[in-house]
Amino acid sequence: MPQPFDIAVIGATGTVGETLVQVLEERDFPIKALHLLASIESAGASVPYRGKNVRVREVEQFDFSQARIVFFAASPAVTRSFAPRAAAAGCTVIDLSGDLAVPHVVPEANAQVLATLKAPVQVASPSSSAVALALVLAPLREQLGLVKVNVTVAMAVSALGREAVSELARQTAELLNARPLEPRVFDRQVAFNLLPQVGKVDAQGHGVLERRLVSELRELLGLPLLKISVTCVQAPVFFGDSLTVSVQTENPVDLVAVNSALDGAEGIERVEEGDYPTPVGDAVGQDVVYVGRVRGGVDDPCELNLWATLDNVRKGAALNAVQLAELLIKDLL
Amino acid sequence: MPQPFDIAVIGATGTVGETLVQVLEERDFPIKALHLLASIESAGASVPYRGKNVRVREVEQFDFSQARIVFFAASPAVTRSFAPRAAAAGCTVIDLSGDLAVPHVVPEANAQVLATLKAPVQVASPSSSAVALALVLAPLREQLGLVKVNVTVAMAVSALGREAVSELARQTAELLNARPLEPRVFDRQVAFNLLPQVGKVDAQGHGVLERRLVSELRELLGLPLLKISVTCVQAPVFFGDSLTVSVQTENPVDLVAVNSALDGAEGIERVEEGDYPTPVGDAVGQDVVYVGRVRGGVDDPCELNLWATLDNVRKGAALNAVQLAELLIKDLL
Numbered sequence: 267m268p269q270p271f272d273i274a275v276i277g278a279t280g281t282v283g284e285t286l287v288q289v290l291e292e293r294d295f296p297i298k299a300l301h302l303l304a305s306i307e308s309a310g311a312s313v314p315y316r317g318k319n320v321r322v323r324e325v326e327q328f329d330f331s332q333a334r335i336v337f338f339a340a341s342p343a344v345t346r347s348f349a350p351r352a353a354a355a356g357c358t359v360i361d362l363s364g365d366l367a368v369p370h371v372v373p374e375a376n377a378q379v380l381a382t383l384k385a386p387v388q389v390a391s392p393s394s395s396a397v398a399l400a401l402v403l404a405p406l407r408e409q410l411g412l413v414k415v416n417v418t419v420a421m422a423v424s425a426l427g428r429e430a431v432s433e434l435a436r437q438t439a440e441l442l443n444a445r446p447l448e449p450r451v452f453d454r455q456v457a458f459n460l461l462p463q464v465g466k467v468d469a470q471g472h473g474v475l476e477r478r479l480v481s482e483l484r485e486l487l488g489l490p491l492l493k494i495s496v497t498c499v500q501a502p503v504f505f506g507d508s509l510t511v512s513v514q515t516e517n518p519v520d521l522v523a524v525n526s527a528l529d530g531a532e533g534i535e536r537v538e539e540g541d542y543p544t545p546v547g548d549a550v551g552q553d554v555v556y557v558g559r560v561r562g563g564v565d566d567p568c569e570l571n572l573w574a575t576l577d578n579v580r581k582g583a584a585l586n587a588v589q590l591a592e593l594l595i596k597d598l599l
Numbered sequence: 600m601p602q603p604f605d606i607a608v609i610g611a612t613g614t615v616g617e618t619l620v621q622v623l624e625e626r627d628f629p630i631k632a633l634h635l636l637a638s639i640e641s642a643g644a645s646v647p648y649r650g651k652n653v654r655v656r657e658v659e660q661f662d663f664s665q666a667r668i669v670f671f672a673a674s675p676a677v678t679r680s681f682a683p684r685a686a687a688a689g690c691t692v693i694d695l696s697g698d699l700a701v702p703h704v705v706p707e708a709n710a711q712v713l714a715t716l717k718a719p720v721q722v723a724s725p726s727s728s729a730v731a732l733a734l735v736l737a738p739l740r741e742q743l744g745l746v747k748v749n750v751t752v753a754m755a756v757s758a759l760g761r762e763a764v765s766e767l768a769r770q771t772a773e774l775l776n777a778r779p780l781e782p783r784v785f786d787r788q789v790a791f792n793l794l795p796q797v798g799k800v801d802a803q804g805h806g807v808l809e810r811r812l813v814s815e816l817r818e819l820l821g822l823p824l825l826k827i828s829v830t831c832v833q834a835p836v837f838f839g840d841s842l843t844v845s846v847q848t849e850n851p852v853d854l855v856a857v858n859s860a861l862d863g864a865e866g867i868e869r870v871e872e873g874d875y876p877t878p879v880g881d882a883v884g885q886d887v888v889y890v891g892r893v894r895g896g897v898d899d900p901c902e903l904n905l906w907a908t909l910d911n912v913r914k915g916a917a918l919n920a921v922q923l924a925e926l927l928i929k930d931l932l
């Protein structure tokens with residue numbers, strides 16, 4: 267039995283934070299004390315862990331020297347405020363908020379980066395779609411020679427947190443009952459609709475999330491010059507991000523070899539040919555990225571197409587972060 | 600006032616057929632007699648036209664010599680059965696079912712083809728996504744030099760007809776009321792989900808609709824060798840197909856020139872930079888393809904990205920077919 271650790275989860279009442287606590291429990295992460303933190307609004311609330319309700323406290327009041335590993339699963343602004351305190355207290359920081367300019371790691375793709383980190387360790391779990399793409403493309407990188415990756419990401423509303431989840435439910439009920447729609451989190455109707463822009467865009471028209479996906483994927487694959495075209499679309503789906511991926515390759519695509527590389531890879535489940543995976547039917551609640559519709563081009567031998575879907579909250583965030591913690595306690599702490 | 604024509608609409612009680620009758624009325628198409636036809640099941644039903652309810656009759660009983668122009672807006676099987684009768688009677692046939700191996704035309708893209716047709720004229724209105732892509736890419740063809748087009752099509756359920764529309768509504772209500780789900784048209788839950796396969800796929804894994812889009816787009820653009828990668832995804836949207844498009848170009852992309860070509864093109868409405876069009880908010884009920892998120896690559900000068908959305912039933916089918924009829928009566932009949 268490994269020595270247990272003091273853990274803090276910031277944003278423990280959120281979509282990702284709650285799942286993170288669940289995953290820590292499911293995977294029997296060796297925990298001595300579990301500090302669940304959020305804003306003052308949720309102080310006093312509780313989150314279930316090992317059959318008990320653990321009280322949530324205000325992060326502002328937290329003494330970071332009580333924690334060995336801190337998960338940042340609140341907003342980037344919260345990470346910006348408190349990560350320096352965590353580092354000063356010598357905590358290992360795992361950032362899920364996208365705020366810290368530290369290495370991004372997906373264990374199945376670039377775990378080797380962890381060995382290069384210096385104490386106090388700071389590491390980031392990338393965006394959910396970067397997790398998916400890294401898992402799918404890492405095992406194909408050598409055999410295909412990636413020239414360009416074209417991706418459309420259909421994001422679940424849960425990617426924007428618990429209020430966005432409520433908003434889709436509320437909008438849907440309002441529409442079915444012919445009541446007037448009152449968009450709040452989204453700036454317009456998301457139910458039965460598609461919004462081809464998620465968050466802010468820059469002067470070149472690229473979304474913040476799109477830019478982030480490009481830089482994270484290059485980093486995860488160790489291909490800083492890889493060409494990537496990405497569009498993020500908000501879909502009326504509660505949980506599960508989905509990606510249509512079309513890869514331009516250097517080498518002609520050998521589908522047998524592609525399928526066998528995918529089947530042999532960690533963290534991926536390829537569904538049978540003829541079948542296809544969906545966010546609701548397959549991805550939600552699962553620990554792998556589901557892959558289907560693997561096929562070549564209509565007449566381009568250097569083209570690979572596929573579809574991938576994963577639980578954005580679980581495999582795309584909480585589980586990846588816990589996997590990072592598992593590797594860090596094995597090798598570093 | 601042009602000489603009026605005898606018109607028949609087969610599938611007049613369907614999603615496309617009903618809209619087609621509406622569009623004929625709105626555009627004041629010169630009609631002498633309007634024959635509305637469907638299966639025996641709907642014989643006796645009626646469809647509104649110019650303030651009256653026009654009785655629907657069984658196509659099987661129809662004497663095609665009564666019609667000058669026949670729109671086929673039922674299933675491919677119905678077209679296969681009755682198009683020969685229409686042709687034998689000398690009717691001009693406009694096929695919306697995708698069954699006939701005849702030229703596909705989108706007036707704004709390749710109207711010139713109409714002049715080459717011999718009597719009895721048979722012409723096809725292509726799939727909704729081919730209409731959208733042809734409208735958007737035709738005005739850019741010369742300036743960009745299209746090397747490869749990558750498309751993800753998010754299809755509305757109405758693309759599969761009125762029963763699919765009812766199914767999304769029913770599934771949504773069942774889920775909101777926690778009743779067991781009974782998929783019928785779709786083979787699984789489509790509400791709050793995405794299905795990355797629409798209809799059958801072939802031995803290579805390509806969907807029938809995907810293959811069709813490739814061949815139609817090549818034909819419409821007059822680029823038989825154009826490389827196209829396409830994935831059709833079923834979205835939980837009632838009306839309005841949406842496309843994420845990423846084009847690999849020969850020439851570096853000049854966004855000012857691209858925007859001005861799009862703004863000058865017929866059948867397209869580009870929304871202001873910073874804004875974006877959605878199926879529900881923009882496309883539905885409209886006569887144009889809405890385009891937004893026009894932008895270059897993150898760092899590839901020969902890449903153009905954009906989003907397009909159109910009313911699949913109206914601009915993608917009924918209106919395009921009526922536009923074809925308008926040109927045919929002007930030039931040919």
Ligand SMILES: NC(=O)c1ccc[n+]([C@@H]2O[C@H](COP(=O)([O-])OP(=O)(O)OC[C@H]3O[C@@H](n4cnc5c(N)ncnc54)[C@H](OP(=O)(O)O)[C@@H]3O)[C@@H](O)[C@H]2O)c1
Binds near residue numbers: 425
């Ligand atoms: N959702 C995903 O799929 C996903 C995937 C990858 C990464 N992420 C990232 O993970 C983070 C959390 O996302 P989420 O989806 O879980 O959001 P969420 O459901 O909205 O939860 C936000 C969490 O942050 C806490 N919080 C808000 N303001 C705070 C403050 N001032 N101080 C301390 N805690 C505060 C909230 O606590 P209160 O209860 O006190 O408000 C709540 O626990 C975000 O940075 C997001 O970008 C999300």
Ligand SMILES: NC(=O)c1ccc[n+]([C@@H]2O[C@H](COP(=O)([O-])OP(=O)(O)OC[C@H]3O[C@@H](n4cnc5c(N)ncnc54)[C@H](OP(=O)(O)O)[C@@H]3O)[C@@H](O)[C@H]2O)c1
Binds near residue numbers: 616675
């Ligand atoms: N929906 C779109 O967005 C779209 C776009 C482009 C092309 N299309 C094509 O347009 C056609 C119609 O689609 P839709 O969406 O309108 O389908 P729909 O809503 O299901 O309507 C089908 C129509 O076909 C009629 N029909 C069925 N069986 C028949 C038979 N044996 N003889 C005569 N009529 C028969 C139906 O009449 P009853 O009332 O008698 O059953 C109904 O009028 C299809 O080929 C489709 O692929 C559709």
